[in-house]
Amino acid sequence: MPAANFASSAASESGQADVLAIAAHRDDVEQTCGGTLLRMAARGLRTAILDLTQGETGSRGTAQQRAEEAAEAARLLGVSRREALDLPDGAVENTLENRIKIVRVLRSVRPRVVILPYWQARHPDHAIAATLGYEAFFLSGLKKVYTLAAPHIPFKIVYASLYADVRPSFIVDITPFIEQRHAALMAYGSQYKNQETASALFVPEEEIRERTFAEARHYGLLAGVRYGEPFVQKEVSLVDDLTLLPVQSI
Ligand SMILES: [Zn+2]
Secondary structure (H helix, E strand, O other): OOHHHHOOOOOOOOOOOOEEEEEOOOOHHHHHOHHHHHHHHHOOOOEEEEEEEOOOOOOOOOHHHHHHHHHHHHHHHOOOEEEEEEEOOOOOOOOHHHHHHHHHHHHHHOOOEEEEEOOOOOOHHHHHHHHHHHHHHHHOOOOOOOOOOOOOOOOEEEEEOOOOOOOOOEEEEOHHHHHHHHHHHHOOHHHHOOOOOOOOOOOOHHHHHHHHHHHHHHHHHHHOOOOEEEEEOOOOOOOOOHHHOOOOOO
């Protein structure tokens, strides 16, 4: 692999975070793991978001509007860093060039945990983002994949599975953060405020709250809490003390 091709003078050594959420589109993270990011921030952890696309092919709004809305949503979610790559919206591909773009961010943010979308999805961008993210994660640890920053392999990948009809491995209790998560989603006024453009394609504004709260309630019930967000992990869990296992059986 030719070393110098991937060096980036733009690579930043600052802006590290404990948890990095990667998603295909601006507003995906708000829907699938925004409450979890809020919960991690409340625990004093540093959180960050990487959106792979900028939303230029959306039926509503412009990429510039979505950038401003994403910045406001990031503020509401308490994340310390949010970036968007320039992958084509609606045509995300798992290429070496795209993997390297993510490697640069992984080596700059240096997270312990990465949240990816679940790997099977109705929207191809979501499914490809999962594989693309996973392969970038692997490359990020290889010394010979050269960027200006040192190699870094995050400790853990978890998959946000809200968009997928699969049984989650675990639920994060987002009960105290559900209103704030909703506010972050509604920061995308160009997408979710009622309007003529593409009104047949979008859920009416008044239904968004009901639908997202119902989903969160469903996942919360699985874990015996009010509102929850679902995740899948590929590894098993390790238990120390059986008497401290959460989620009551009966
Ligand atoms: Zn999406």
